Amino acid sequence: MNKVIESSEIRKYFKSGDQILTGGFGISGTPLTIIDELLETDINDLTIVSNNLGDNGQGLHKLFMQGKIKKAIGSFFTLNREAVIAWSKGELEIELLPQGTLAEAIRSGGAGIGGFYTKTAVGTELAIGKEEKIIDGETYIFEKAIKGDVAIIKAAKSDRLGNLVYHTTARNFNPVMATAAKIVIAEVDEILEVGELNPEHIVTPHAYVDYVIQSKYSKVGSEYVESR
Amino acid sequence: MNKVIESSEIRKYFKSGDQILTGGFGISGTPLTIIDELLETDINDLTIVSNNLGDNGQGLHKLFMQGKIKKAIGSFFTLNREAVIAWSKGELEIELLPQGTLAEAIRSGGAGIGGFYTKTAVGTELAIGKEEKIIDGETYIFEKAIKGDVAIIKAAKSDRLGNLVYHTTARNFNPVMATAAKIVIAEVDEILEVGELNPEHIVTPHAYVDYVIQSKYSKVGSEYVESR
């Protein structure tokens, strides 16, 4: 059992219209190599579930600029200027969720939970049209679970089975995204033999991961640079 | 900031009628020292949230035998013979939940979720009286979050701030119990200085933990023996 494949092999796991769960917060923890592979395909009409649409012209920003994104579900697009403009022209759908609701909805999708009740956003514009329920005297709103066709995530290390560990705050949304899609592809900095990761320290068990690719980016100073 | 206290000091944090969340699966990961301290108090009418009520005469079984437990919420009491007899005589209330629903309900309690929808138990006796909802064509039932007054948990190591790591399957319910009570007391095998635990490996961040005590039990062969 070896889940490690060449990065170009992943292209066949995507199709137009897919809902793609993407790890990362800004550029930290973003699967840049996987996104580059997506750019090489002719798929489009994608719905992207991600906190935001890349940063500084990197990551999902590239995918957006190539016109592959039909809809974005996330919490913070304010700094994605081009996306904001596209949205105002009606060229991009955006579904805005509080960041905690977004994370919880994806975790729910991965955990077999159909939906949940949260107090976050009660009484705000983001609660419009959402069912309210009073539980123990407090008002909550219903939020539905989110799932995807493919999840693309970034981890620091993987063993050949697909057990993953992350690096500092590059962990962010990646472990939850890994749980909630039919196909899960992880991009990693380092590939290890089975047994090299301590079972107590594994963050994403291999059961969640279908394919692993070696990242082509490395950190140089405060940037990610394509290096291989 | 040092959360480490003498075990006898914890008695004051409990009161009669409390709902106490208790980590452990059988005896693995059970806070035996904390339960011994509870035995020394005169509190009673406790509601215990735990997968089961101890094992082999240890742990929560002792608390039950001393008549301190009014109600148990958990998933598997079949092997707690005395508890089953007490239940059949009407001397003990039992609320039975599927083990996954129990774990999820406690996690929800700790995460500010009021309740959630699960497919587990739909159409069974354990769904009687529970609200049904159809989400994307599938039937789910509503389960309410569970919280406690005090959580008593067992970890392998704590630093003086209360950051916790666990040992193998003794982790079980402990990390979720730690999130869902007003007061959280952790019993640990080993106390470390702050900085000795790797930030990537900490399972329960210190924000969840109020007090830490040194366990008086140690493993001797296949048993836990009081040793200090």
Added chain:
Amino acid sequence: MLSQDKRNVIAKRIAQELEDGQVVNLGIGVPTLVPTYLNGKTVHLQTENGLLGMGPAPLEEEIDIDLMNAGKEPVTYLKGASFFNSADSFALIRGGHVDVAVLGILQVDIYGEIANWAVPNQPILGVGGAMDLVTGAKKVIAAATLFAKDGTSKLVKELTYKTSGARRIDLFVSDYAVFSFTDEGVKVVEILEDVTIQELSEKVGFTLEYAHDYVPNR
């Protein structure tokens, strides 16, 4: 057949159903015998109390009471294993990430709905992970002798014991035969004992049919 032989027949047949690399949860009893018959296939065993990558029972002197399976028996762990908490463990189960659950049953109806948690006429005080596994695993295989100790068939037209959930199982491997379940009802996939399908039908009390794609080899 002796009872232990029957258990081994069932376990061996179930092992054939498992595929290399699958994540598998084994219930207590007969299912725990399955790993003996894997013949070099690697399956990753998950146990509800928080381990993926469970190994065989330890030697007496190597028992660590912290490390146990969901049946509270001491176990070991293998290379590539990981530990996690109960909520994460059931997220794995309930979220559909366990490929196969092999479960003991009390009854299964002709559409595959099972009863495996509440023993009739006894107080119902334990469910454990039974309902989560029935509902959540991608594939559910029941493992049990076809007849209870009192001789009644566990394969029934309608459950008389309390259901474990609406989810129908895929396969029932008994000591006599292997049964599959679809919307059209139960079919015999394979006969394991020296018995004809007619004799088997008589024993269970209703007419059994072969699955279309099954060619009996006797």
Added chain:
Amino acid sequence: MLSQDKRNVIAKRIAQELEDGQVVNLGIGVPTLVPTYLNGKTVHLQTENGLLGMGPAPLEEEIDIDLMNAGKEPVTYLKGASFFNSADSFALIRGGHVDVAVLGILQVDIYGEIANWAVPNQPILGVGGAMDLVTGAKKVIAAATLFAKDGTSKLVKELTYKTSGARRIDLFVSDYAVFSFTDEGVKVVEILEDVTIQELSEKVGFTLEYAHDYVPNR
């Protein structure tokens, strides 16, 4: 006062409100100045993207682009820190485990309901963790200048900007004064500028009162 001075006055006053050992989430802008004024108190800074125990900004040559705060600025971590995923991070926030959130605001009404996410007349495309923090933190302190650049008061009788949630905040520390909020409405806890409560009332456009337990020291 110069703008930077005002920001420091606010940050310094908020630092007084924090207690040793607290878990604190600081929003972007003025709140990030608070740690400078802690005077030996230890507070544990949480950042939504998955870190408890955030340290100061790194030196230029020590920047690690993976390690950032919720404002996407490079940070460091301190002894006793821990990393976790976004769902666990918001479980900490939404479950009431963050002692204090210090947030920038656009407006706060006289009962403490705030608006801090949607800028009027601009497309609303970002909320981030604002609503989660307002709803979930045990105590919420607003940090902002009392008056917007156009001179209008941020303390208002009724919000005209979009609310961040029904949860009312506890304290608003502005450059002019500290305000507390109860069901009876806003009270002045302390005046920080050289101004009387009457002058302040005129500036905000309605009559302000001192909190009962507050003795003004000027």
